[in-house]
Amino acid sequence: MSSPDRSHNLSPDPTTTGFGRVNRDILGTLHPGRLYFAALALCLLGIGWGVWSWTQQVFNGLAVTGLHNPVMWGAYITTFVFWVGIAHSGTLISAVLFLFRARWRTAVSRAAEAMTVFAVMTAGLFPIIHLGRPWLFYWLLPYPNQRGLWVNFRSPLLWDVFAIGTYFTVSVLFFYLGLVPDLAILRDNSTGWKRRIFSIVSLGWSGSTREWKHFNSSYLLMAALATPLVISVHSVVSWDFAVAIVPGWHSTLFAPYFVAGAIFSGLAMVLTLIIPARKILHLEEYITSSHLENVAKLILFTSLIVTYSYLIEFFFAWYSQNPFEQTVFMSRLVGDYAPLFWLMVVCNCLVPMLLFIPSARRNTALLFVISLLINVGMWTERFVIIAGSLARQYDITTWGDYGPSWVEWSILLGSLCWFLFWFLLFIRHLPGIPIAEVKEAMVHGSPAMNSLSAEGQP
Amino acid sequence: MSGVLGIFEQREDLLKAVKEAQTENLGPLEAFSPALDEDLIEAVSPGKSPVRRLTLLGGITGGICGMALTIWTTAQWPLLITGGKPLISIPPFLIIAFELTILFGALGTVSGFLYWSIWARHRRPLPYDTRFSQGHFGLWIECPSVDTEQVAEFLKERGATEWEIR
Numbered sequence: 001m002s003s004p005d006r007s008h009n010l011s012p013d014p015t016t017t018g019f020g021r022v023n024r025d026i027l028g029t030l031h032p033g034r035l036y037f038a039a040l041a042l043c044l045l046g047i048g049w050g051v052w053s054w055t056q057q058v059f060n061g062l063a064v065t066g067l068h069n070p071v072m073w074g075a076y077i078t079t080f081v082f083w084v085g086i087a088h089s090g091t092l093i094s095a096v097l098f099l100f101r102a103r104w105r106t107a108v109s110r111a112a113e114a115m116t117v118f119a120v121m122t123a124g125l126f127p128i129i130h131l132g133r134p135w136l137f138y139w140l141l142p143y144p145n146q147r148g149l150w151v152n153f154r155s156p157l158l159w160d161v162f163a164i165g166t167y168f169t170v171s172v173l174f175f176y177l178g179l180v181p182d183l184a185i186l187r188d189n190s191t192g193w194k195r196r197i198f199s200i201v202s203l204g205w206s207g208s209t210r211e212w213k214h215f216n217s218s219y220l221l222m223a224a225l226a227t228p229l230v231i232s233v234h235s236v237v238s239w240d241f242a243v244a245i246v247p248g249w250h251s252t253l254f255a256p257y258f259v260a261g262a263i264f265s266g267l268a269m270v271l272t273l274i275i276p277a278r279k280i281l282h283l284e285e286y287i288t289s290s291h292l293e294n295v296a297k298l299i300l301f302t303s304l305i306v307t308y309s310y311l312i313e314f315f316f317a318w319y320s321q322n323p324f325e326q327t328v329f330m331s332r333l334v335g336d337y338a339p340l341f342w343l344m345v346v347c348n349c350l351v352p353m354l355l356f357i358p359s360a361r362r363n364t365a366l367l368f369v370i371s372l373l374i375n376v377g378m379w380t381e382r383f384v385i386i387a388g389s390l391a392r393q394y395d396i397t398t399w400g401d402y403g404p405s406w407v408e409w410s411i412l413l414g415s416l417c418w419f420l421f422w423f424l425l426f427i428r429h430l431p432g433i434p435i436a437e438v439k440e441a442m443v444h445g446s447p448a449m450n451s452l453s454a455e456g457q458p
Numbered sequence: 459m460s461g462v463l464g465i466f467e468q469r470e471d472l473l474k475a476v477k478e479a480q481t482e483n484l485g486p487l488e489a490f491s492p493a494l495d496e497d498l499i500e501a502v503s504p505g506k507s508p509v510r511r512l513t514l515l516g517g518i519t520g521g522i523c524g525m526a527l528t529i530w531t532t533a534q535w536p537l538l539i540t541g542g543k544p545l546i547s548i549p550p551f552l553i554i555a556f557e558l559t560i561l562f563g564a565l566g567t568v569s570g571f572l573y574w575s576i577w578a579r580h581r582r583p584l585p586y587d588t589r590f591s592q593g594h595f596g597l598w599i600e601c602p603s604v605d606t607e608q609v610a611e612f613l614k615e616r617g618a619t620e621w622e623i624r
Contacts, residue, residue, distance in 0.1 A: 153554055221509060439593075
């Protein structure tokens with residue numbers, strides 16, 4: 001290439017200012033230290049323990065769990081709903097906030113999108129684990145067979161298959177689409193076999209204007225499709241319960257109540273993952289405390305919706321004058337499941353109130369603790385709704401008690417490790433912050449990236 | 459296909475060069491940028507992307523498939539345990555149709571992106587410099603080989619720090 005007067009107009013050192021610095025900082029996170037490998041090994045150990053526990057169940061049947069009449073849905077279904085809920089924040093941050101032009105989302109969007117994909121992958125395991133004969137899971141799919149059988153589309157469990165299947169596919173496509181320009185950056189910054197792999201997965205992206213034009217349009221359309229999808233998915237999950245006539249489940253409130261709860265728990269999980277990640281990967285300049293504060297405000301908002309739903313559920317029970325409904329809700333307040341109910345109230349309603357205080361929203365350590373408590377609280381909420389309602393349905397002679405067995409706890413632990421394992425692989429191999437979007441924010445002089453754009457071009 | 463590829467360090471220089479190249483009618487052009495830049499898109503390739511047509515087509519196909527799948531399979535295997543509801547129950551079937559509308563719409567969108575963004579470039583390859591993904595901007599002007607020196611001079615005058623004649 002001819003460069004007669006290349007010296008003029010060059011930045012002093014392209015890696016220390018502007019776009020070059022963004023590349024260097026974010027790509028620099030892809031070389032973590034020993035702590036990373038220790039965490040990865042720990043996760044693998046947890047997954048191994050979970051798989052071993054599951055084999056106990058496969059060989060011995062569901063008797064190794066605490067499930068028995070009348071509580072046939074317990075920790076597995078609770079955990080399924082929990083992980084589907086966790087998935088929701090990723091779509092909220094990447095799609096809904098994108099449509100609302102909330103530019104601050106850039107800093108956390110990639111991690112949240114990845115979280116969505118991994119959470120759905122984790123959630124999808126649980127209906128299969130819950131099956132007595134998991135090897136027959138494909139009976140849920142409508143495929144032509146020699147018996148001439150078809151699935152029952154009037155069953156909410158079938159709606160789940162379609163909703164979760166669509167959600168997983170769309171989340172993966174959305175995540176991958178947003179990743180393409182960054183994969184091209186990785187391609188151009190790597191050598192050897194890594195370069196070959198990144199060349200294939202970046203689809204030969206060159207950053208031409210026409211590519212950006214179709215990319216922009218596709219991203220916007222995917223966001224517009226993902227937004228109603230995310231609302232439909234947790235609505236469908238809530239209908240697994242709401243269309244049954246079990247007291248404590250049979251309520252039209254369930255769909256919005258579950259969607260708000262899902263976003264609430266998902267946002268808490270975003271903080272749980274991002275706060276340590278930004279510290280370890282030195283990304284404080286990109287994920288600033290004002291980004292965390294914005295997530296905290298959303299958590300506070302959704303916490304208020306969830307609190308309102310808890311209250312209105314009790315109002316429904318009282319107003320219905322249905323003794324079975326009232327018994328279930330009284331048992332939550334003062335019965336055997338009351339400790340769990342009050343734990344969820346403290347974690348989901350009272351603790352998030354601290355976020356009304358501005359200094360609490362800016363205190364990273366406190367935010368981390370609050371996010372952990374919300375994770376615990378939201379798992380407990382689903383447990384109280386699912387197992388608590390089944391255990392106290394109708395006549396006292398049909399009541400029963402349920403507590404998860406060691407197998408169920410082990411599989412829950414294994415699922416957490418499985419989720420973290422994928423997340424760790426993600427932050428090791430792909431940029432945790434969308435580099436191209438950070439550069440776009442710099443082009444537009446967005447306040448979200450002020451500290452960076454002030455230093456360099458453009 | 460001959461032409462000149464100019465490399466720019468400043469976005470403003472590139473935007474100016476694009477506008478002037480269009481005014482002087484130097485030839486078909488394509489710009490490269492490290493980030494999405496709507497001003498640049500508007501200057502080089504105005505108008506709406508056709509991807510949305512495939513999204514619509516996918517969505518409509520998905521909705522029809524969802525209704526067809528549910529109604530047809532229910533008619534094939536008429537389970538009469540419907541609790542007094544009609545065998546073909548539209549409300550639950552709409553849920554399946556909705557999910558498939560979104561699924562096919564998304565698949566249509568991604569297909570559109572792959573076709574117009576990726577496949578179109580493979581059919582008509584343009585020069586590329588790895589600095590475009592880092593922080594530099596590029597402008598490719600297609601022109602007859604006799605005009606390349608003149609176009610290169612044009613790019614140099616507009617602030618291109620390097621250029622390559624092809």
